[in-house]
Amino acid sequence: MNIGIFIYPDAEVLDFSGPFEVFSTASRLCETENPFSVFLIAEGGATVSARGGYKVLPGYSIEDHPPLDVLIISGGVHTAQMENTTVINWIKRQAESVKLMATVCTGIFLLANAIQTLSCKVTTHWEDIPELRTMFGRLDVLEGVRWVDEGSIVSSSGISAGIDMSLHLVSRLHSEKLAENTARQMEFAWTQNT
Template identity: 45%
Template sequence: MHPDRTTPLTFGMLVFDEVEVLDLGGPFEVFSTAGRLARTADDQPLLRVRTVAATRHPVRARGGLRIVADHTLDEDPPFDVLVIPGGVTTAVEADADVVAWLARRRRTAALTFSICTGAFLLAATGALDGRPATTHWEDQEELARRHPEVRVRTDVRWVDDGDIVTSAGISAGIDAALHIVGRLFDEELARRTARQMEYTWTR
């Protein structure tokens, strides 16, 4: 475990209408499961996930799953890692308030993690300019066309570029989330988390 990590690490996850369920649920399960396995000295989860939405209204994910977020953008909760799942992101990209919030919180987060088409939201903030990134294989050409300043990778399941990690589509977010657990804590916790989930981790 990271030697100076003695207080819980909080993951702030954006949710929005038409978010992809596994883009959201896969990393959520990884981080929350790791938090059940790794505890603080007073037996609190060392990893916590908080969801954030534009409003208090329930979010309808792809397929109809309804989600009520823990916080709104206006509440602006504190967190250490910003998580941006994908889905149908067109309306979110056009929402200047959400993009501005992402841009600001990306600068203050220790790490930003996008899954699938969440890369489009991250690219909209300018955070991927001149940097390598990936997204779902169906959307890689569009990301390159709409954001030519991004160095789109087509040969990997995720890209770790220091303070930004981007992953390919849907289930690749689980692999990248396990990589993040291994990077922020240790490989043993990542392996234990994958085993607890009965998931075969593709590294």
């Protein structure tokens, strides 16, 4: 199963590194199979400067990545991406073909901008909830939850909550046992809430 994580300049480091670690660890723990192929995708193939100047070389660009089963959109300083029609149109196309779209933190802004008909329960970083409600009144924005699963759309609150959400996705896409083993391997106290 191909898990693509979209990053961009000033993306929050743990928003993409946390989910990457969850899926790569889950795959490593499977002795008889490799259930997940996880990789980073950016608009271009060049190095991306994430928050704090953290330099990341994505595995693929939006033009050359393998077909995706799951797309995770990281959060961060997302405002420039909201105006980037190339990225927004790419997200829209992915939403039409992937099995599942997931967002971490402010990544939900990009998804809601790409899918103008999106109307479901979501969450984001507590600091961004008022803006999300103002910009996208059709969304039912929940507070005080780590993640929300609405079937084909899964969103998490801020930063470290993306790890909780990704463990939930492992349990959903593979097994609860693998998710529990992954959390244990990562020495992470998995918060399981909806």
